[in-house]
Amino acid sequence: MSDSISDVTIAKHDVQSADCRKISQVLARIGEKWSVLIIMMLSGGTRRFSDLRRDVDGISQRMLTLCLRGLERDGLVKRTVFPVVPPRVDYELTALGRxxxxxxxxxxxxxxxxxxxxxxxxxxFDQRANLDGRRPDDD
Amino acid sequence: MSDSISDVTIAKHDVQSADCRKISQVLARIGEKWSVLIIMMLSGGTRRFSDLRRDVDGISQRMLTLCLRGLERDGLVKRTVFPVVPPRVDYELTALGRxxxxxxxxxxxxxxxxxxxxxxxxxxFDQRANLDGRRPDDD
DNA sequence: GTCAGACATGAATGTGCCTTCTTGTGCGAG
DNA sequence: CTCGCACAAGAAGGCACATTCATGTCTGAC
Structure with missing residues (x-):
């Protein structure tokens, strides 16, 4: 196994898996528990924080804040603060988010x-595992 | 807010978010670190365990085993055990996986x-956060 | 007997998302 | 002064995936 062959093989493979890894990272991010719900809600147009909070069953203020911040950081969501009292904050999908x-x-x-x-x-699968009391086999 | 209106609103909303939650669950699963890499490798055809192990940079035997088991449990991957020594186990995408x-x-x-x-x-985003020393604002 | 091959699994630990609870901010109303 | 509103953030703990290290299984070769 010469270096040139090894380099070629690895280099070629890295190009592929670099793509796969990027896919995996993106999936991991939007696979976070609340992300898709929020993205799909914003796909219908700009929403204020409290609207989202009310409409996403089961999400806490804290989780909504965190999730929106993550999406904003990724450039998927734009946050607009209004200088009013009580505070008002709107969120909308960016072009990237859309x-x-x-x-x-x-x-x-x-x-x-x-x-x-x-x-x-x-x-x-679970039934096979239970019946066998161990790893299910295909033999 | 009468019960009938509330029920209609909630029922309609639940239908939507139930879909979103299922999406989110699926995404979370295939968003696991190694899943996409392995799925895309198997998309090229049946592979044996050790092939996968060698070709996925950085994965341990343990993680490969766990990931494949998860994919198998979801019905995305079929595992074929050959009654030979040394042991041979092949993995391929199911129709669902494909x-x-x-x-x-x-x-x-x-x-x-x-x-x-x-x-x-x-x-x-990070630069804005650092400059402000706090939450970046859009005002 | 030991060792190797190929694969599976147990145990312990690390990491990061998720959750709950709490507090903070800046104003206006009472 | 306290309270309310709408939103943000701190602190502590839980949980599941990820990782490392070690062991197990079943045969054949030596």
């Missing part, structure tokens, strides 16, 4: 269409 | 195309 909606919707469509299959697979 | 590749690739394309923007947004 461009993310399509692939997210596509993935969401896939998830919705295949939920039953995934759940069934999990149930079957 | 159907996932398209949306994942679409999202990956988006991520690759917008990496620079996200990175720039992050840098800008």
């Amino acid at each position: 461009s993310l909606c399509e692939p997210v919707v596509a993935l969401g469509t896939w998830a919705r269409d295949h939920t039953a299959e995934i759940d069934a697979a999990r149930a079957a | 159907s996932l590749c398209e949306p994942v690739v679409a999202l990956g394309t988006w991520a690759r195309d917008h990496t620079a923007e996200i990175d720039a947004a992050r840098a800008a």
Whole structure:
């Protein structure tokens, strides 16, 4: 195994996996618990903090703040502070954020269409694991 | 706020957010660190454990095992054990797993195309945060 | 007997998201 | 003065994924 062959192989592979790793990072971010909910809500237009808070079932003020901050940091969301009292803060998707909606919707469509299959697979897997009392085998 | 209006509003909203939550769960799963790498590798055809181990830079035997088991449980991957010594175990995408590749690739394309923007947004956000020594404002 | 190969798993630890609870800010109303 | 409003943030703890290290399994070769 000469260095030149090893370099070529690794270099080629790195290019591929660098893409995959970036995918993975993006997925990890938008896969955070509240991200998609919030992105999809903002896809309908600018919303103020309290609107979002009320409409996202189960989210706390704290989590909403954190999530919005993360999305803002990624450039997906724009935050607008109004110099009024009581304070008012609006959030809207940026162009980047809006461009993310399509692939997210596509993935969401896939998830919705295949939920039953995934759940069934999990149930079957767990049943096989329980029956065997160990790792299920295919032999 | 009568019960009927409240019920209608909540019911309608739950339907939407139930979808979003399922999306979020799926995203969280495939957003796990190694999932996409492994899915995309298997998209090229059946691979044996040790092949995957060698080709995924940085993954340990342990993490590969765990990740593959998770994907198998979700029905995305099929595991085939050969009754030979030394042991041989092959993994391949199921039809479900293959159907996932398209949306994942679409999202990956988006991520690759917008990496620079996200990175720039992050840098800008962090710089604003540092300059202000506090929460950046848009006023 | 030991060792190797290929894969799976147990145990302990680290990390980061998630959550709850609490406090802070800046004004106006009473 | 206290309280309310709308939003942001600090502190502490929980939980699950990720990691490292070690061990286990089943055979064949030596």
